[in-house]
Amino acid sequence: MVTCPTCGTRINSPVKTSSVLGDIRKDGSFSESTVGIYECGKCSSKFPHVLGRLKLEIIKSKELQKLHQDLDMAVSLNEKLTADNEKLSTESDDVKRQVELTALEGKVASLNSEVISLRKGMSIAEDEIDHGIYSRTLVS
Numbered sequence: 102m103v104t105c106p107t108c109g110t111r112i113n114s115p116v117k118t119s120s121v122l123g124d125i126r127k128d129g130s131f132s133e134s135t136v137g138i139y140e141c142g143k144c145s146s147k148f149p150h151v152l153g154r155l156k157l158e159i160i161k162s163k164e165l166q167k168l169h170q171d172l173d174m175a176v177s178l179n180e181k182l183t184a185d186n187e188k189l190s191t192e193s194d195d196v197k198r199q200v201e202l203t204a205l206e207g208k209v210a211s212l213n214s215e216v217i218s219l220r221k222g223m224s225i226a227e228d229e230i231d232h233g234i235y236s237r238t239l240v241s
């Protein structure tokens with residue numbers, strides 16, 4: 102919605118739009134403006150109104166080519182890093198499992214030695230029973 106500069110009437114849409122290129126600055130940048138031409142339905146005055154402006158830049162095709170190459174390299178590096186990261190996370194899971202396994206093996210070993218010492222205790226007790234040391238308590 103644009104207002105007529107002559108009579109202040111609100112106008113919805115332009116009669117036509119066109120692109121206008123600005124002057125090229127020293128750094129190679131320039132602007133492209135989209136300009137709408139409006140016609141007032143009340144006073145018939147025609148006037149332009151800038152609808153949008155893009156900042157553009159002239160770049161040597163060699164520089165653009167290098168930028169594309171850099172971008173391609175960055176993309177493939179990113180892919181490699183992502184793959185490495187997944188591999189590391191899998192390896193990390195393996196290490197965790199290994200640590201758990203080692204802890205379990207330690208438990209098994211300590212249970213084994215407990216079983217061995219219990220068996221020794223049992224065989225000592227059986228020996229003592231055989232030799233009548235506990236016979237009284239067993240009889241009574």
Ligand SMILES: [Zn+2]
Nearest residue numbers: 105108141144
């Ligand atoms: Zn007007």
